Amino acid sequence: MSLLHRKNRLWEGSRMFLPEHREQLQTLRKKQQEKTLPELAEDQIEEFNWLLQEALHLESPIILDYIKEKQCQSFCGFVEELNTYESYLLIVNGQEKRKIFLDEIYRIIPL
């Protein structure tokens, strides 16, 4: 018995879908994937502070997990500047440099 593997073609081809429906469905899906920052405990914030200070002084690389535009992001690099007054840090990896606000971070992994 020979069966055709056509992925979802049978249904894509026959689908009756309004463009407006499609757009609104995509917006809904995007919204469902939105992430909000978990509330961090005080000792956790303290630990982050310590890990960042250490990474800055020892010039050791870290992995930062943070939330930007409601999506989870990750970046690995060296802490170049830690601005506690405006609460942000600059992290660099080769040519790439990112400015990350401290209240966007939810995990720091020292390497």
Place this chain on the structure above:
Amino acid sequence: MNARIFLIDMQSFYASVEKSLHRELQHQPVVISGDPKRRNGIILAACPIAKSYGIQNAIPLWEAQKRCPQLIVLKPRMQLYLDVSLRLTQILERFSDRVEPYSIDEQFIDIQGSESLFGSPYQIARKIQTTINKELHLYARIGMGPNKVLAKMACDHFAKKSPNGIFYLGPENIHTHLWPLPIQKCFGVGQRMSKHLQRIGIHTIGELAHSPLPLLKKYWGVNGHVLWMTANGFDLSPVTNQSFSTHQGIGHQMTLPYDYRTPEEIEVALLELCEEVCQRSRRYHLAGKTITVHCRNSLKQATGGFLRQMSLDSFSNQTSKIFTYAKKCFFRFWNGEPVRSIGIRLSNLKPDHHIQLNLFEDVEKKRKLGYAMDQIKQRFGFTSILWASSLLPAGQAKIRAQKIGGHFK
């Protein structure tokens, strides 16, 4: 029984939504119909009470009123129906993460893995039905099967007629239930195909299922193979919620308010359609290389219309260029008969980051012009900037901006 895939279909969707919001109409015959003055006067949805008077979908409004003089006619509210459809998707997503909307009132769900949480497939189907009824006051019919094609046919041919609105179609009962049905009831067999099949002696789905595969492949290639699989209840398609991330083609179609007879009138409509198609292509940063023109003649005429396509010399999403080709294609095949509806589709799409430069015109400038127009429309409304031809009597752009799917929002 392997009933992992469900097709959930809403009974008389538009009419039921209206009835759920107008409780006083609960026991009255209600239909949803467009404006007869603008040629949208067909029945889009009829509630079960209206159907008991012999009113079917797609018949003209005057005919429906003749069959049932006390009929309550409501105007469609497309945005409302879209909102309800999205709520439906969200309800189904409570039962499984694999939900695939198939149309505004039909959605597939794959419940494999959800049994330990919600019970047997039949119990899950009942729970889905009850939840939808409780939260949206709508009645759902559910076709169950081991794959999508059987779930769809279970819903269309059996669940709608079954007293509890749920039916399972699988290898156990396919020969007793599906195979005796006439060939035109097979999913994917339209009017024309059923005639072809009948000509070679295939009259029921069972006969199609037992036909030699090489013969079907010889006549209809891949399509023949797919039909043979459908008749035998085989379908390997997944239920996926990713199916909307890629575009196969971008198309728009409009039914004209009256028959357009002159090339000037038709050009106005063509330009507006090209603008809409290109605008949507630009929104997704896509450009196409194939254009399809669809034309349907007035019903009184004999030939029906045509559907033709043409290749562009390079990928494009510029209105003026697409319009030039659409015009060329249309007038090559138009036989001068009055036109009732017209459609344009751009396919063979790819991202528009790379463009073919031209020595004789400034392509980049035209590209930017398109995007600038889109931005103006996005900021100030769809009708804030229009082609001058849209102000002619044949222009539809202003009225179309107030509509979804050809009906008022």
